[in-house]
Amino acid sequence: MKIRKISIKNFRGIKELDWSLPAAEIFCLIGKGDSSKSTILEALRYAFYPQWNPIFTDADFYQCKVDNGIVIEVTLGDLTPEFCSDQKYGHHQRGWDKATQKLTDESDDHLESVLTVRLTIGKELEPKWIVVTDRTPEGVLFKQADRAKVSVGLIGAFSEKQLSWAAGTALAKLTEAQSLNELLATASRTARTSLDADRLVTLKNFDAAAVKSEGIAKLLGVPVTTSYQAHLDLNSINLKAGGLALHDGDMPLRQLGLGSRRMLLCGIQQVGLDEGHITLFDEVEFGLEPHRISRLIKHVREDKRGQYFLTTHSPVVLRELTINELYVVHSKAGNVQIIAASSDSLKEHEVQGKIRSSAEAFLAKKVVVCEGATEVGFLRGFDDHQVGKGGDPFSYHGVALLNAGGAGNVKGLAKAFKGLCYDVAVLADADAPKLFSPVDEEELKKLKVNVYAWSDMLSLEERAFQDLPWPSVVTSLKLAQDDLKFPVYDNVRSKLQKDLDKDLNKWIESPELKTAIGRAAKDSGWFKDITRGDKWFATISPAFADPEFSKKDTAVKLASLWTWASDV
CATH class of the missing domain: 3.40.50 (Rossmann fold)
Structure with a gap:
């Protein structure tokens, strides 16, 4: 199954988002931090949460305003025959036009059949999942077992649980479920029996305390059926599905490095689920070197059965992906907009x-x-x-x-x-x-x-040397000559075409000389890289305290740029 449309209201940092998706397998969300990229993945995870009891708090509501309920709607296409049957959700199918990316309430022959799943959470913090249409707004319950069948998996910063047979993990879906509970119950009983076999040695001191407890019980009139002894409490050692974990020999794979764990989970999600999957990969670059990022992206791109939603803050990831796989996320006052880079x-x-x-x-x-x-x-x-x-x-x-x-x-x-x-x-x-x-x-x-x-019509160097007070011009000349090792006298003399003292400390300020210095700095490349440009500004920064310089074009434009940058 594949996601065709996402709508989110009042969930964490998202006040409103409406995103219609093209028919594609990879969606990498990029943009500045705090633009709600990870929140989008979390919303998708909750929309198909494989367990019945996710925990929500007031902090999950936009600006913690619980009177405005959370609504997450996800429209699913590429449906399985089971979901389309009348016994399931066949009466609630809608139509999706892949060409125009438009949703209609009635399915039609020329449209893809889709289902819209709605998760709502009100102030009582109780989640409710239903399949809805405009013609049946009350919807029909979207069952826990069916949510699990969509096979949505989140690979985040904390992924140890995913390498165990806990409910909803990819490993649990790969396992014959009917034998798992019996296996774990047998393991619990075996642990109790094993301890009892060597009781005289391992439990000697514990049994001594039990005998004393038995005497106290009889003294107080507490009935004793046989005799008190130390034993494992089956309820305390009852192994749950999450207690069975994937190991490499005796080493649990949860001890692998973060990047290795996440790559392994991505592979399990792809290879093991015959009916496809939707994988959510948050900050795909975490724990991975550039060469392993490249290998992971290649692995993802080759998987045609799955649909991937990635987030990243890594230039390496961006360079590995194509323009058709990148989507820029912008958020302003909670209104989130997603723009395809391939528009x-x-x-x-x-x-x-x-x-x-x-x-x-x-x-x-x-x-x-x-x-x-x-x-x-x-x-x-x-x-x-x-x-x-x-x-x-x-x-x-x-x-x-x-x-x-x-x-x-x-x-x-x-x-x-x-x-x-x-x-x-x-x-x-x-x-x-x-x-x-x-x-x-x-x-x-x-x-x-x-x-x-x-x-x-001047360059930066020409404009700055025209505007700077003479002391800052001299310090700039000394920077170029003494620190950056340029032949400053020769460079300036060639532009001035007049006699000039070889001792720059004896140069006398004039508009003509300032012009020559600016041209020499530009043409000779005194400050033509990032490090030298940075050093140059540090050298002239005292000039910005000069009231006269603050009125010059250099200072005025920089101040204006700073105002633009600081404006939220």
Whole structure:
């Protein structure tokens, strides 16, 4: 069976979610932390919970408001004949149009037959599962045994139980159930008999205490049928299904590393369930090295009987998956939206290549598309500066700094991320209009992308050296010359075309000299990587305390970008 549609209301961090799924086997949910990716998996697990008594609390309700009941609806397709029979749920089938991803209340020949399962939890915290249609809103009970037949398994951070024969685990489903309870009861009796066989040695002291207890009983008039002795209480040692666990020799497999346990569970879920399965894999990268992530994703992709819902915060996982398998999750005030990375509206932006080259940014909430490494390093330094003043860092606001690798890539990247509903800003030079022009800037602004391009058609280095007070210019020159080992005098002299003292401490401030310094820094690449850009900002950061500098284009645009980043 396969999931076709998911609707969630008032469950944990989700106030409302409505997601119609394409016909596919792999759905990897990506996006910033706290966007409710894991909550979606938990909702699916509860919708098909294989036991009758899951425990809910007030904290499971959105904002703990128990007056607004939890409603989880999941529409299932690819139904088994048993579920379609009149003795089961045949009278409650609905129709699903795979092409339009629309649900109709009546099944039809050209539509896929589906069932909608609804789980509701009210303030009394009692779950209720029913199969519903619009024509029968009261529904019919969705039985515990049938929930188990859907074979939904969650592989999360704590997976030891899944390697035992506990109710609802994949191992329990693989086992002939009629022999399991008898086997465990026999094991309990055998443990009692084994202890009794060597009583004179192993229970000598315990039996002595029992004899004393017998004497006290007789003294107090408590009847004694035979004689008191120490024995195992069958009720206390009664083995449950969860007490039987998978071992490697004498070692229980729950002692395997986290990554190994999760990979094993994924394989058991796939290989052992003949009628298919729905596997929920939360944070698929936990405990796995990159080469094992690659192997796991290959294993998942080759399984055509199952349907997989994954979550990840790993760029490695993103690079292993295709664009058709990725879905971006956004949450705003509890309203959760899921966008397919393969949406038709995004095809012109070549999102697949951008995911592979810019994977980290897809895991953020906001993205600053920086023209190059200098801008990324410069903003990292700016971030440190703001934090030093008591501000919250970019990371707190879910902001990622993305190196576009050149002005010609800026617009395409910005449009791609905006198309996936990220908040996007651009920090770019204005000195190469053939690659990033004022027209491009206006086009992005119409899409509500904040664009910060330096005035007067200048690069970052040219703009900054024009704006900085002279002491900060001198410290920048010393950084390039003494720490970064650039021939600063030669670089600047070639741009100035005038006599210049070889001792930069004797240089006299002038607009002409500042212009030459800016061009030399740009053309010679003084700060053209992330580390050097970061160091440069740290060197000039005292300038931001200068009231005059705060009015300059460099400071004004950075302050505006910071306001955008900090705006929730």
